[in-house]
Amino acid sequence: MKMLTASGAILALLLAVACGGSSANNPPLSGSMTGTWTFTANSQSFGSIVSGTANVQQTGDTISGQATLVGSPCATTASISGTVSGKSVQMQLNENGDTVTFTGKLDSTFTYASGSYSASLGCTNADQGTWTANKQ
DSSP: OOOOOHHHHHHHHHHHHHTTTTTTTSOOOOOOOOEEEEEEEEETTTOOEEEEEEEEEEETTEEEEEEEEESOSSOSEEEEEEEEETTEEEEEEEETTEEEEEEEEEOTTSSEEEEEEEEOSSTTTTOEEEEEEEEO
């Protein structure tokens, strides 16, 4: 039986790490928000619920898209723009000129997101609350 010297053990460990030997414990964070998402926003201000579907495109750290809204008194559709940084997401929905800003976190597979939102004055009446979204 051949014994590894200290330097041989270190070399073997470095080769295992370089070849991906430790990737099972710490998989890299990667993913994209590109796709169709269903979402629900729960108003803490008014007790109402808005739901819908969003088609999102991610290019680099920028997201854009279009949402169809159900239950919003302000619009039935809204444009989406925003950014993704790691697992953090910030996006704005434009509901006929009123801006609703969503901030939150994505899961490691980029298939679930949640957070809080706040709206401008106007039709959205400075609403605020929480939201969740699932990628289809």
